[in-house]
Amino acid sequence: MSVKVMIPTPLRAYAGKRDSAEFSAATVGEALSGLTSQFGELRKHLYTEDGKLRAFVNVYLNDEDIRYLAKENTPTKDGDTISIIPSIAGGSFAR
Amino acid sequence: MATTTQPQTGRKSATSLSNEEILRYSRHLIMPEVGMEGQLKLKNAKVLLIGTGGLGAPLGLYLAAAGVGRLGLVDFDVVDFTNLQRQVTFGSDDVGKPKTEAARARLSNLNPDIQIDTFETKLTSDNALELFKDFDVIVDGTDNFPTRYLVNDASVLLGKPNVYGSIFRFEGQATVFGMPEGPCYRCLYPEPPPPGLVPSCAEGGVLGVLPGIVGSIQAMETIKLILGTGENLVGRLLLFDALEMKFRELKLRKNPNCPMCGEHRTINKLIDYYEFCGVRGEEAPGPDVQVPEITPRELKSRLDRGDDLFILDVREPHEYQICNLNGHLIPLGELPRRVHELDSSHEIIAHCRSGKRSAEAVDFLRKAGFRKIYNLHGGILAWSTEVDPNVPRY
Numbered sequence: 001m002s003v004k005v006m007i008p009t010p011l012r013a014y015a016g017k018r019d020s021a022e023f024s025a026a027t028v029g030e031a032l033s034g035l036t037s038q039f040g041e042l043r044k045h046l047y048t049e050d051g052k053l054r055a056f057v058n059v060y061l062n063d064e065d066i067r068y069l070a071k072e073n074t075p076t077k078d079g080d081t082i083s084i085i086p087s088i089a090g091g092s093f094a095r
Numbered sequence: 096m097a098t099t100t101q102p103q104t105g106r107k108s109a110t111s112l113s114n115e116e117i118l119r120y121s122r123h124l125i126m127p128e129v130g131m132e133g134q135l136k137l138k139n140a141k142v143l144l145i146g147t148g149g150l151g152a153p154l155g156l157y158l159a160a161a162g163v164g165r166l167g168l169v170d171f172d173v174v175d176f177t178n179l180q181r182q183v184t185f186g187s188d189d190v191g192k193p194k195t196e197a198a199r200a201r202l203s204n205l206n207p208d209i210q211i212d213t214f215e216t217k218l219t220s221d222n223a224l225e226l227f228k229d230f231d232v233i234v235d236g237t238d239n240f241p242t243r244y245l246v247n248d249a250s251v252l253l254g255k256p257n258v259y260g261s262i263f264r265f266e267g268q269a270t271v272f273g274m275p276e277g278p279c280y281r282c283l284y285p286e287p288p289p290p291g292l293v294p295s296c297a298e299g300g301v302l303g304v305l306p307g308i309v310g311s312i313q314a315m316e317t318i319k320l321i322l323g324t325g326e327n328l329v330g331r332l333l334l335f336d337a338l339e340m341k342f343r344e345l346k347l348r349k350n351p352n353c354p355m356c357g358e359h360r361t362i363n364k365l366i367d368y369y370e371f372c373g374v375r376g377e378e379a380p381g382p383d384v385q386v387p388e389i390t391p392r393e394l395k396s397r398l399d400r401g402d403d404l405f406i407l408d409v410r411e412p413h414e415y416q417i418c419n420l421n422g423h424l425i426p427l428g429e430l431p432r433r434v435h436e437l438d439s440s441h442e443i444i445a446h447c448r449s450g451k452r453s454a455e456a457v458d459f460l461r462k463a464g465f466r467k468i469y470n471l472h473g474g475i476l477a478w479s480t481e482v483d484p485n486v487p488r489y
Contacts (some may be wrong), residue, residue, distance in 0.1 A: 064346055
């Protein structure tokens with residue numbers, strides 16, 4: 001089962017400048033661990049040291065927040081898209 | 096679902112338009128979705144713009160042009176040349192003026208019939224509630240996490256909609272927070288990212304048109320809230336990718352346990368948002384690490400003396416093209432795998448634009464065993480100011 005993970009601009013620097021990557025995965029967690037094994041530097045941006053998803057990292061399966069599904073155990077199906085939505089604060093970039 | 100925000104008491108509500116106003120707004124008046132009733136709603140509406148920068152520019156221009164009767168502008172900044180690439184409210188003559196004053200001049204010229212209130216101040220926990228209370232809609236066009244959380248909390252405490260937009264390089268986000276039935280910023284992002292994980296200035300920058308697009312979306316949502324028409328972005332996060340030219344949207348749910356807008360609110364007053372976000376102040380932070388430094392003037396006199404110094408430039412190649420000190424270019428991100436290009440017996444001066452990235456580079460190299468390495472204090476910007484004004488600043 002192929003699942004597409006969308007990598008947001010602020011994290012692309014840690015993912016070989018890729019904007020997305022495809023993984024064979026049965027759950028959201030499996031797809032994310034595929035992502036962090038391929039791009040080791042991403043791990044600290046997505047997970048805390050004890051392996052929990054960071055609170056400011058939002059993960060969506062298609063258009064649903066996985067916090068309101070089964071979190072990382074949410075099952076995926078072929079063709080699903082996982083999006084990582086980071087906080088961005090830019091507005092006026094005054095400095 | 097759309098919600099009308101009724102004008103609050105204070106000034107007397109306008110009940111008619113002058114002939115001149117009818118002419119000015121004729122393209123609104125002939126649309127059934129606006130009409131005379133809608134135009135009067137706009138005229139009686141009070142909108143507060145937090146930030147008059149990139150997002151604030153299209154917001155101010157379109158809301159003034161549309162006839163929003165009272166616009167509040169909050170900004171403490173002064174117009175500088177680097178703003179003109181995207182902050183289209185300002186002209187070259189405005190450089191050096193306070194943004195609120197420059198924006199007031201431009202917007203009153205665009206529409207002399209509206210009231211413009213300027214607040215040349217930093218938005219803080221001490222003044223936010225007082226500033227917000229007279230306005231119907233709050234529009235967040237700020238550029239930093241502490242102010243985002245402050246705008247959110249103050250809007251929720253006062254029960255006012257918060258029209259949100261933010262941008263990063265080629266990507267934008269927009270939604271409407273703070274409606275009773277919808278989520279707030281804390282439902283989406285319960286915690287800010289720690290400062291160390293925010294992308295560095297090397298990866299910053301923004302294409303000038305992007306805030307124009309996202310700010311225009313915020314202006315449209317603001318007008319729809321006032322008119323009470325259409326489907327607004329409550330409960331939906333609109334994502335825009337300008338490179339792909341794609342819009343996507345995600346569902347935003349109200350978190351029942353949200354400390355701010357949930358059933359059992361635990362945050363009942365404004366807090367210290369800099370502490371909450373782990374930053375001490377909004378000013379550009381100094382180097383995160385303490386490393387040996389050299390000032391631009393010291394470097395200049397040592398180079399003039401003929402000392403054998405190796406200049407290491409840790410910026411990105413596109414920055415090197417703007418200006419350089421003939422240094423050896425290794426971008427900070429590539430340093431770990433390109434260390435072999437450096438000779439630790441050589442005296443090395445590392446620099447970047449402002450001195451922050453090169454401080455990280457010096458710290459990294461010292462840990463790798465380099466001893467004769469110094470950071471150029473203030474970077475190439477300080478070199479331009481203190482040594483060679485021919486080096487362009489960017």
